[in-house]
Amino acid sequence: MRNVIKDWRQRRAARRVTSGDGRPLKPFRWWQLLTRALFHLPLSPGYAVDLPYRANSGSGKARAHLYVGGRHHAVSKLPAAFPVEGGTIEVAISAFGVKRCHYVTTAGAECQLIPDPRSAEGRRARVDRDRPGLSRSIGYLSVLMLLIGVGLNLLQLAEPISGIPAIADSVGRFTSPVHLPIWLNLALAVGAALGSTERSLRLRYSLLDQAGK
Template sequence: MRWWQLPFRTLFHLPLTRRDGRRLAYAVDLPYRADSGSGRAKAHLYLEGRHLAASKLPAAFPVEGGTIEVAVSAFGIKRCHYVPTAGRTHPLIPDPRTAEGRRARLEHDHRALSRSVGLLSMLVLLGGAGLNLLQLAEPISRIPAVAERTGHLDLPVHLPIWLNFALAVGAILASTERALRLRYGFVDQAGK
C-alpha cells in the first residue's frame, strides 16, 4: 500500500494458526473501482503474498478452517469477516497504511475523539436524511390525488441550494467515515 492508493483500494489481513502450529498469513485486496473487463469490482485473496483467487463482490473465499466473506457498499466496506466452520465470526484486520487502518488507529489511540467523530457522522446522516425526506414530501403532497387524501404539506423553511449541497456532501463524508469504521446499517442506506 502506498499513500496515493488510499482512495482507490484497501487491504485486510487474516493471520491463522493451523492445527500443526504453522502460521498462515492471508490478505484480501479490495480495489474500490470496477474492473475494466467485467464492470464490477473484484476482491483478491493472497496467501503468504501469493495470489490465490479473485472474485466479483460480494465474495466468499474458502480458507483454512472457514470462509472469508467480503461485501462492499457505495461508500466502502460493508463486511470483511472470517467465518470459521466452528467458532465465532470475527472481522479481518485492516492494514495500518489503509484508510480503514488509520481510522482504527484513531479509535485505539484517541477514543473520545473517535466517539465524537462517530456521533457527529451519525447526526449528520440522520439530519440530512430527515431534511431530504421532508423536502421530498412537500412536492409529492401537491399532487392532486395525494393532496385529497393527506392534505398539502407546507414547509415553514425552504433551504437554499448551497445548504442542500452542503448536506449532501456531509452525508457522503459521514457515510464514508462510517464505512472506514466498518459500520454499516439502515442509517447508511438512508444517507445514500
C-alpha cells in the same frame, strides 16, 4: 427462513469465485488511500483481502482479491464469499467504502479482518486505539451529519411526493416546514456523504447510511 436465505446467498457468492494467478501481494502505498483497501487475517497460512475501488478491466464490476501466503489465490465479484480453512471470508462494499470484511467460522462465529495499518481504514483504527475520546467524538459527529442531512432532505422531498394525486387523495398533501436554498441542500448532502464515508472506515453500515446514499 433467514438461515435459508443466508445459505442461498453464500452458495451464490461461492459460484462467483474464480482461481487467482499466483502473483505476489503488492504492499500498500500512501497514494492508494482513496483507491484501495487491504485487510489481513492472521490465520495460518496468512490471508489478505485486496479491494481496489476502481472497476476492474473496464467491466464495471468491483472485485475482491484473496491472497494466501502472499500469493493471489482467488478473485470474486462483490459481494464475495471466499471459502478458507475453517470458514468463509465475506466481503461487501457500499457506495462509500467497505461495509463488511469478516471471517465467519463454520460454527457461526465471526470476526472482522484487520485493516492494513497504512490504509485509510487502518489509520482510522489507529485513532480509535490511540485516541478513544477523539474517536468517539468523530463517530458521534458522523452520525449527526447523517441525521441532519438525511432528515432535512427527506422532509423537503416529502412535499412534492405528497402532491402526486394518488398519494394526495389517500393521505393528503404534506407541506414541509423547511425550505432550504439549493447550496445548503448540496452542503447537507455532502455532509451526509462524508459521515457515511467516515463510518465505512470503521466498517459501520446501516439503513441510515443507505438513506445517505
